[in-house]
Structure formats: structure tokens, C-alpha cells
Amino acid sequence: MAELRNMSVTxxxxxxxxRRVTAxxxxxxSAENLTLGYGSFVAxxxxxxxxxxxxxxxxxxxxxxxKSTLLRAMNRMNDVVPSAxxxxxxxxxxxxxxxxxxDSVELRLKIGMVFQRPNPFPKSIYKNVAWAPKxxxxxxxxxxxxxxxxxxxxxWDEVKDKLHQCAYxxxxxxxxRLCIARAIALQPDVLLMDEPCSALDPIAxxxxxxxxxELENRYTVVLVTHNMQQAARVSDLTAFMYxxxxxxxxxxETMFTKPGRQRTQDYITGRFx
Amino acid sequence: xxxxxxEPSTDDEGDRAMTTRVRWAEQLIRHALFACALLSIxxxxxxxxxxxxxxxxxxxxVSPFEFFLGTRWAPLLEPRSFGILPLICGTFLVxxxxxxxxxxxxxxxxxxxxxxxxxxxxGILKPIxxxxxxxxxxxxxxxxxTFITPQVLRPLIPQTEIFNVASAAIVVGVMIIPTIASLCDxxxxxxxxxxxxxxxxxxxxxxxxxxxxxxxxxxxxxVAAVLLAFARAxxxxxxxxxxxxxxxxxxLNPLESVQTLTGYIVQVSLGDTPAGTIEYxxxxxxxxxxxxxxxxxxxVAHRVLKRFREVYE
Ligand SMILES: Nc1ncnc2c1ncn2[C@@H]1O[C@H](COP(=O)(O)OP(=O)(O)O)[C@@H](O)[C@H]1O
Ligand SMILES: [Mg+2]
Numbered sequence: 001m002a003e004l005r006n007m008s009v010t011x012x013x014x015x016x017x018x019r020r021v022t023a024x025x026x027x028x029x030s031a032e033n034l035t036l037g038y039g040s041f042v043a044x045x046x047x048x049x050x051x052x053x054x055x056x057x058x059x060x061x062x063x064x065x066x067k068s069t070l071l072r073a074m075n076r077m078n079d080v081v082p083s084a085x086x087x088x089x090x091x092x093x094x095x096x097x098x099x100x101x102x103d104s105v106e107l108r109l110k111i112g113m114v115f116q117r118p119n120p121f122p123k124s125i126y127k128n129v130a131w132a133p134k135x136x137x138x139x140x141x142x143x144x145x146x147x148x149x150x151x152x153x154x155x156w157d158e159v160k161d162k163l164h165q166c167a168y169x170x171x172x173x174x175x176x177r178l179c180i181a182r183a184i185a186l187q188p189d190v191l192l193m194d195e196p197c198s199a200l201d202p203i204a205x206x207x208x209x210x211x212x213x214e215l216e217n218r219y220t221v222v223l224v225t226h227n228m229q230q231a232a233r234v235s236d237l238t239a240f241m242y243x244x245x246x247x248x249x250x251x252x253e254t255m256f257t258k259p260g261r262q263r264t265q266d267y268i269t270g271r272f273x
Numbered sequence: 274x275x276x277x278x279x280e281p282s283t284d285d286e287g288d289r290a291m292t293t294r295v296r297w298a299e300q301l302i303r304h305a306l307f308a309c310a311l312l313s314i315x316x317x318x319x320x321x322x323x324x325x326x327x328x329x330x331x332x333x334x335v336s337p338f339e340f341f342l343g344t345r346w347a348p349l350l351e352p353r354s355f356g357i358l359p360l361i362c363g364t365f366l367v368x369x370x371x372x373x374x375x376x377x378x379x380x381x382x383x384x385x386x387x388x389x390x391x392x393x394x395x396g397i398l399k400p401i402x403x404x405x406x407x408x409x410x411x412x413x414x415x416x417x418x419t420f421i422t423p424q425v426l427r428p429l430i431p432q433t434e435i436f437n438v439a440s441a442a443i444v445v446g447v448m449i450i451p452t453i454a455s456l457c458d459x460x461x462x463x464x465x466x467x468x469x470x471x472x473x474x475x476x477x478x479x480x481x482x483x484x485x486x487x488x489x490x491x492x493x494x495x496v497a498a499v500l501l502a503f504a505r506a507x508x509x510x511x512x513x514x515x516x517x518x519x520x521x522x523x524x525l526n527p528l529e530s531v532q533t534l535t536g537y538i539v540q541v542s543l544g545d546t547p548a549g550t551i552e553y554x555x556x557x558x559x560x561x562x563x564x565x566x567x568x569x570x571x572x573v574a575h576r577v578l579k580r581f582r583e584v585y586e
Contacts, residue, residue, distance in 0.1 A: 077474060082391075105476050113474035119467040122490050132475035135485060179471070186476060 026053035028190055028220045029074055029111075033088035036069050038081065043069040046088070047246045049239055051190075056212060056221040058235035058252065060228060062272070066244045067224040071192050073097075074222065075111040076104040092190075109136065112183035113192040117199045118175035120167035120182070125150075125159050128167050128178055132186045145185060152218070153181035154211050173204025177211065190220045197230065209234050228268060232256050240264045324564060327557035334551050340558065346521035346532070348555045349541075355555065357562060359521040363438070363531030364563075367513055368506035370442025370527060371449060375506075376499060378446075379453025380488075383498075386454065387461035388483045399455075406451035413444040414515030422516070426528075436518025436530035444512050449502040456501065460494025461487050493577045500574035504567045510535035534563045 027050040036044040044066040051057050059067045069078065076097060078084040090097045097107060120128050129146045138145065146163070150156040155177040159170070167178055176196055183191060193212075197205040212234045215221055225231050231238050232252060239249040240259075248255065248264045259265045266272055332340070335355045343356020382402070386395055417440040426433045426440060433439070464487050472482040488495065510533075518530035519540055532540075538556045546552045 075474060077470065080470070080473065105478055108474055108476040115467065115470060115474075117467060119465070119471045121468060121471065121486060131472075131485070132477070135481050136476055182471075182475065 027051065028053045028093060029222070030091045031070075031088070032091070034070075034073070034090055035087040036066070036073055036078070037085050039083040039085075043244055044073075044241075045244045047241075049246060049249050051220065051222055052237065053220050054216065054218075055236040056216050056223055056234055057237045057239065058231035059222065059224045059239045059241060060226065060231050060267075061241035061247075062267070063226060065241045067226075067241055068194050070241070071194055071222060071224050072113075074190070074192055075108050075113055076102075077113065079104055109186055110188055111190045111192060112186055112188035114176070114179050114183055114194070114196045116195045118172055118179050120170075120175050120178050122166065122168060124164045125167050125170070125178060126163040129181050129185045132182065136186065149181040149185040150178075152184055152215070153177045154207065154214070155181055171204070173200050173207060176200060176204070176208060180208075180211065180215075184215075184219070188219065190222065191215060193221065193223045195224055195226065197225070197227070205230075228256075240267060242267070321564075324557055324561045327554050328561040331551065331554035331558045334554075335558075344523050346537075348552055349546075353551075357534075357559065359523045360532055360534045360537055360559065361562070362523050362525075363517065363521065364507055364533040364535070364566075366438050366525065366527070366531060367441045367445060367517055367533055368503055368509075370438060371445035371506040372499065372503055374443055374446025375449045375453050375502060379450045379498075379502070380457050380495065382450065382454035383457025383461055384483050384488070386458040388479065388487060399458075402451040402454055405447075406455075408448075409511075410448065410509060411511040411515070413448055414441075414512035417441060417444040417512060417516035430528060433528045434518075434530050436516065436520070437528050438517055438531055439527040441513045441516035442527065444516060445506050445509050448509065448512065449506050452502040452505060453498050456498030457491070457495055460491035460498065463494065464490045493580050497574045497578040500570050500577065504570040504574070507570070508535065508563065508567055510539060514539050534559050538563075 029051040031047050031049050034044065034047045035042060047070060059070065061067055072078045073086065073090055074092075074097070078086075086098050092102075092107065092111065095102055121131060123131070126146055129149050130142050133142065133145055147156060147160075150159060155174060158174060159178075162169075167175060170178060176199075180191075180196075197208050200208065209230060212221060212223065216236075223231070223235060235252045237250065238252045238255040240247045240255065240261075240263075242263055248259060248261050250260070254260075255264065256268060259268060340355050340357055342358070343354060344358050345354040345356050346359045347354045382398075386398060390398060418436075421440040421443055422433065422435060422437060426437065461483075468486055468490060469482055472486045477485070513533050514536040517533065517536065519532045519536055520530040521532040521537070522529060524531065538559055541552065541556045
């Protein structure tokens with residue numbers, strides 16, 4: 001894992017660019033017969049899927065079907081739950097995420113996360129964005145990194161005159177974009193988003209959706225959402241989960257126009273959920 | 274009731290009697306409880322009144338100027354002198370030294386309890402902390418005098434006096450560790466889990482999460498904890514009198530003996546000073562000074578704590 005910390009973003013870009021010469025798109029995260037549980041309770045059962053590079057992959061399904069559990073396994077955020085357990089394999093660019101060789105702290109340099117509710121630190125806007133690069137020993141121009149991150153999160157124009165004000169003074173939607181800026185300041189490879197718009201109003205939601213469209217060029221995005229329109233609007237691929245199992249995983253267009261399974265069809269047309 | 278006009282049922286009457294009885298009992302309890310509350314207020318007011326009036330009598334004899342700015346405290350010996358600064362100096366020297374001991378250990382314990390300890394370890398440690406807080410303070414004083422000074426300090430630094438600030442500061446520090454640890458633990462646990470998750474997801478280690486997110490977010494809680502512990506250290510009497518001695522002295526040397534405000538009050542209260550004399554009144558002036566110091570610290574601490582609660586609401 002040590003090489004992950006040193007590997008600059010451009011390295012991984014060129015590597016994936018050369019690999020893309022092969023017919024199939026690159027797989028960034030790959031689950032192989034993955035089963036996740038809390039104690040004896042099984043939350044995700046026997047899931048296998050490949051998440052492709054530089055695409056938006058949506059995970060949809062009714063509440064409690066295991067979307068968050070699956071997503072949080074990808075950057076080992078489940079480690080903080082003492083009863084959480086894992087079977088099967090989960091690979092990040094070939095590295096087994098749950099092997100002893102993988103250090104969760106270093107893994108999270110490459111796999112960032114945005115949460116359901118905006119959770120900025122009670123610090124200034126600037127310090128929020130600079131926080132992670134600083135503790136990870138970033139040696140470049142911090143001011144420039146903060147500006148670039150805020151620009152990529154489509155927040156720069158709104159906050160450039162009040163960088164040193166407390167982040168809590170921002171609106172919910174702005175706070176969520178700040179959290180995205182904070183995550184991309186580490187220049188990650190993958191961004192995991194767990195229902196990033198569920199606490200936001202429709203206008204703020206639309207802005208985040210536009211942002212996700214732009215992020216796709218730079219990052220691999222895995223987006224959990226219970227909002228099917230959102231999945232249809234922003235994602236390239238969609239995985240449908242139901243009661244801990246992966247029912248279907250395909251191109252978003254296929255999933256929403258001619259799904260292969262009856263259950264997917266029922267969910268998408270709103271017959272349950 | 275309207276249905277059975279003019280002929281109220283017996284049931285109904287019974288109900289009413291019962292209600293009246295209950296009401297009456299409730300009134301009684303209400304008044305009794307009010308009396309309890311009143312009693313504690315009256316007691317406090319009475320204490321403040323005695324302090325104030327005796328201090329007033331004192332200040333008719335001794336000018337406040339001499340009292341608060343004089344640098345020699347010798348109210349019992351000729352030539353007399355009523356400068357309280359040596360006592361205040363002794364008090365703050367011991368209490369400040371106690372904070373030097375208690376802040377790092379108390380905060381470290383708080384961080385361990387809230388961020389590192391598994392639930393069962395926590396379940397054992399918290400009660401132990403409370404036991405530590407329940408040890409009679411005279412035991413701490415005895416421990417300082419018979420162990421810390423002769424077995425620890427004097428072998429290290431031979432010129433240490435038998436009674437000295439350092440041993441008092443160490444035991445008072447140990448005494449207030451539970452206060453700081455427990456209040457810090459509460460303040461740290463009040464930091465929302467979502468902030469910790471945000472930090473972990475940004476590749477922070479547990480130590481970075483603790484020191485760079487949890488502690489700063491709970492800073493006002495930490496400050497309040499330290500202030501409350503400080504007020505306790507200033508009011509501490511028995512251990513300090515036993516360990517630091519009874520030599521009023523304007524000094525910063527922790528190896529010397531000093532006297533604190535509380536220590537002086539004990540000395541005079543235990544002696545045979547006749548009531549009404551100026552020597553007797555000094556203890557009320559000292560008591561008033563002590564009261565004002567701890568009151569100020571407590572008010573500031575509660576202000577800080579209140580601000581802290583508002584942050585996450
Ligand atoms: N920390 C936990 N401990 C025990 N059970 C949990 C925990 N988190 C989630 N679960 C359970 O796992 C299942 C899946 O939860 P989750 O992954 O949060 O679903 P979703 O995100 O799709 O709503 C639910 O039944 C939930 O009750
Ligand atoms: Mg969820």
C-alpha cells in the first residue's frame with residue numbers, strides 16, 4: 001500500500017489510459033461473492049460486480065436493502081462498526097481491500113466519500129478544504145489546491161470572498177459541495193457518495209447532479225440513491241439491490257428501458273419501494 | 274352530569290372527594306419542596322451576608338489598599354501586617370501547579386475514554402475515576418506529606434522543604450484529574466459522530482481524528498472542565514494545608530512552603546482567637562476573597578459551557 005500514497009494522480013491516470021486500450025473498460029472496484037453482515041445479520045449477500053473507471057455507477061434500491069453497507073465496505077468505513085464482518089473479496093485496482101496488506105488509512109487517500117448529510121468541520125471554509133491535504137503532508141501550494149478543489153466542486157464563485165468564514169454559515173447545498181471539495185482536495189481516484197442529495201432541496205439537488213456530471217471526467221463515482229430519476233439522469237451504469245442481493249446491474253439506459261428482471265421493472269415503475 | 278340532573282351519582286361524589294384530597298396533598302408537597310429550595314437559597318444568602326458584614330467590619334480597621342496590595346501577611350504577630358498577596362500567591366501557585374499535572378493526564382484520559390476505549394474497558398474505568406474522586410482529601414494530604422515529599426521529591430531535589438508547593442500541587446492535581454477527565458469525556462462524546470466519519474473518510478488516523486477534530490470541536494467544553502477543576506483546586510483545603518504548610522510567602526519556588534487562603538482560614542479557625550477581634554475578622558476577609566475568586570471562575574466556566582451547548586443545536 002505504501003506505493004499508493006506516493007503514486008500521484010497523473011500516474012494512475014496514465015496507467016488507466018494505457019489499460020483502456022483493451023476492449024472492456026477498466027475495472028476500478030470489483031466485488032467477488034461479497035457478503036457483508038453485522039453480527040449474525042446478513043446485510044449484503046453474495047454480491048459480484050465490477051465498477052468501471054471514470055464512470056458514474058448508481059446503486060439503487062429500497063431503504064434498508066444494503067446500499068450503504070456495500071458502499072461503506074469500499075473504503076472500509078464499516079471498520080468503525082465492531083460487529084461488521086466480511087466474506088468474499090473486494091478489490092481496488094487489484095488490491096484486496098480487506099487483506100492485511102491494505103491499510104485503510106492509505107486506501108481512503110484514493111477512495112473519498114461524501115455522506116448523506118453535509119458534515120463540514122466547525123472550521124472555516126478554507127480550513128475544511130485544506131484539512132486532509134495538511135494532515136497527509138501535502139507540500140504544494142495549499143491556497144492553489146483549495147481554490148482548484150472549490151472550483152471543481154462548483155463552489156468557488158460563491159465563497160471566494162468569504163473563505164475564512166465558518167462553514168456552518170453556508171446553506172445545506174453549499175455545505176454539501178464544500179464536502180465534495182474537501183474530498184477531492186485529496187485528489188482521490190474514486191468518490192463514493194451516499195445519497196448526497198437526500199437532505200437538500202430540489203435546486204441544490206440539481207446543482208449537485210450537474211456537478212456529478214462534471215466530476216465523472218476526473219473521478220470514478222459510485223452514487224447511492226433512492227431517487228430513481230436521479231440515477232437515470234446522472235449515471236452510466238445502475239445496480240439494483242433488493243433485500244441485500246444484487247438483482248441486476250447494467251447500463252443505466254438498459255435498466256430503465258428494458259430491464260432483464262421483473263423485480264427491477266416493478267421497482268422502476270414504482271410498483272413497490 | 275347533565276343527564277342525571279339534581280341527583281348526582283355517589284360515584285361522582287366519591288371522585289370529587291378523592292380529587293380534593295389529592296389536590297390538597299399536592300399543594301402540601303409543593304409547599305414543602307418550595308421550602309427546601311428556599312432553605313438553600315436562604316443559607317447561601319446568610320453565608321454571603323456574614324462574609325460581607327464581617328469583612329465590612331474588617332475593612333473599617335484595615336484599608337482595602339493595604340489588604341489587596343500589601344506583600345506581607347502577618348495578622349497574628351507584631352508588627353502586624355495585612356497584605357493578602359502572599360496567600361493569593363500561595364493559592365494560585367498550588368492550583369496552577371495542580372493544573373499542570375491534571376490537564377495533560379485528564380485530557381488524555383478523556384480522549385482515551387471517548388475515542389479509544391472499548392465499551393467494557395470504559396465500563397470499568399469510569400467507576401474507578403469516580404472512586405478516585407471520592408477519596409477523602411485528608412488522605413491525599415497525608416500521602417503528600419509522608420510519601421511524595423520524603424520518598425519522591427527529596428531524593429530527587431534534596432533542598433526541598435518538608436512542606437512544599439510541589440507535593441501539594443501533585444496531590445491536588447491527582448484529585449482534580451477525575452473532574453477534568455469526566456467532563457472532557459462528556460464534551461468529546463457530544464461531538465457528532467458524523468464529524469468523526471468525515472475525518473476518517475479523509476484518510477485520518479484515530480489519533481488525527483481525536484486531536485484535530487474531536488478536541489478542537491469540544492474546545493469550549495475542555496476549557497469549562499479546566500476552569501471548574503481550577504475552582505476546585507483553589508477551594509481545596511485539607512490536603513493543601515497538610516502538604517504545603519503554613520508559611521505565608523510571596524514566592525514562585527515550588528520547593529518552598531507557602532500558605533493558601535484556605536490554609537490560613539483553617540489555622541485561625543482552629544486557634545483560640547476571640548470573636549470580634551481583628552485577627553478573627555481576617556478569616557472573613559479571606560473567605561470573601563476566596564468566594565469572589567471561585568465565583569468568578571464558576572461563572573466564566575458556565576458561560577463557556579453554555580456557548581458549547583449552543584454550537585450543535
Ligand atoms: N451498524 C449497523 N448495525 C447493525 N445493523 C445495521 C447497521 N447498519 C445497517 N444495518 C442494517 O443493515 C441493513 C442494510 O442497511 P443499509 O446498508 O444502511 O441500507 P440502505 O442504505 O440501503 O438503506 C438494514 O437492515 C440495517 O438495519
Ligand atoms: Mg443508506
